[in-house]
Amino acid sequence: MKLHSFLSSLKGKNIAIIVHSGADIDAISSAAALYFSLNKKFNPKIIVPGHASTAARILAKNLQIPFQTAVSPQNLEEFNGIIIVDLNSSDMLGVLSRNVLDFKKPILLIDHHKKSNQFLIKSSLALIKENAISSAEIVLEELKESKLNLAPKIYSLLACGIIADSSDFASGSKECFSAIAECLRHSTLSFSQIKELFDIREEISEKIALIKSAQRAKIFGVGELVIVTTEIGAFEAGSATFLVKAGADIVFAGNSEKGEMRISARASSFALSSAGIDLAKDILSKLAEKLKGSSGGHSAAAAFNGKEGNINQALEECVALTFEFLKKKNPKAEIKEYS
Numbered sequence: 001m002k003l004h005s006f007l008s009s010l011k012g013k014n015i016a017i018i019v020h021s022g023a024d025i026d027a028i029s030s031a032a033a034l035y036f037s038l039n040k041k042f043n044p045k046i047i048v049p050g051h052a053s054t055a056a057r058i059l060a061k062n063l064q065i066p067f068q069t070a071v072s073p074q075n076l077e078e079f080n081g082i083i084i085v086d087l088n089s090s091d092m093l094g095v096l097s098r099n100v101l102d103f104k105k106p107i108l109l110i111d112h113h114k115k116s117n118q119f120l121i122k123s124s125l126a127l128i129k130e131n132a133i134s135s136a137e138i139v140l141e142e143l144k145e146s147k148l149n150l151a152p153k154i155y156s157l158l159a160c161g162i163i164a165d166s167s168d169f170a171s172g173s174k175e176c177f178s179a180i181a182e183c184l185r186h187s188t189l190s191f192s193q194i195k196e197l198f199d200i201r202e203e204i205s206e207k208i209a210l211i212k213s214a215q216r217a218k219i220f221g222v223g224e225l226v227i228v229t230t231e232i233g234a235f236e237a238g239s240a241t242f243l244v245k246a247g248a249d250i251v252f253a254g255n256s257e258k259g260e261m262r263i264s265a266r267a268s269s270f271a272l273s274s275a276g277i278d279l280a281k282d283i284l285s286k287l288a289e290k291l292k293g294s295s296g297g298h299s300a301a302a303a304f305n306g307k308e309g310n311i312n313q314a315l316e317e318c319v320a321l322t323f324e325f326l327k328k329k330n331p332k333a334e335i336k337e338y339s
């Protein structure tokens with residue numbers, strides 16, 4: 001009942017719901033589910049530091065989710081409390097990290113990432129379930145326990161978060177499947193209609209970007225694993241997911257422009273089970289150390305953000321770190337490039 005006790009501790013109605021920079025579907029759908037269930041009694045506002053992902057923007061357009069982006073530090077004093085969703089490390093708050101760290105009123109944190117060493121708050125109000133597949137599942141439990149009246153739209157939203165963070169149920173748990181069953185029971189939409197709410201292939205530019213990511217792929221083999229890197233102007237997360245669906249086991253898709261370098265990494269369930277790799281911990285956190293950037297995510301899906309630089313070198317570094325990891329498991333492993 002953390003949400004319930006947080007709400008009763010507030011001394012006013014203004015609540016900021018803050019997600020991570022580069023907000024993904026799980027982040028925006030969890031934030032929106034909170035927004036639409038609180039907006040009758042409270043005055044919530046969704047804030048995305050930096051930018052939201054393409055898929056998140058499509059979902060927000062389709063379900064009229066009001067959110068504002070913060071491109072520079074922002075005074076948060078007008079709020080009586082903050083709910084942070086889908087992150088627990090201060091660097092994932094981007095431009096707002098200092099503002100949140102300085103915030104003295106109640107903060108509730110709902111997340112399913114591994115507890116980072118830059119953990120945001122000391123408060124007992126942190127609600128972290130590292131075994132949950134998505135933040136949406138945790139939000140669903142909290143909303144139900146708070147006895148709020150949940151409209152069908154809220155169930156559709158939470159279903160989006162579960163579908164996206166489980167990579168279409170490539171990973172899942174019994175809690176995750178029972179949560180999606182519950183969402184589908186109460187939503188007015190079918191499973192495929194829900195998936196269409198955040199389908200990035202609805203625009204031609206995105207379809208072409210995904211196909212180009214395959215055209216530009218560099219392909220490496222280590223034992224049974226296929227590692228792919230690609231440089232793409234945008235949609236790096238969508239491209240990485242697409243290339244895993246196309247057959248790659250480990251993908252690094254990146255770009256570097258406008259002062260920023262971004263790399264999205266995805267792994268197949270075969271890579272997770274056969275190599276035991278954790279992309280966030282074993283690869284991108286090490287890249288972040290080398291390139292002085294930041295990283296976050298999970299074993300199968302992770303992201304790196306850094307300063308603009310040579311993207312090809314950074315992608316080569318990702319492959320080298322992956323090979324180094326695989327070689328520790330099997331000293332006889334060799335790497336081969338397929339051209």
Ligand SMILES: [Mn+2]
Pocket residue numbers: 026027086112133134135165
């Ligand atoms: Mn998530």
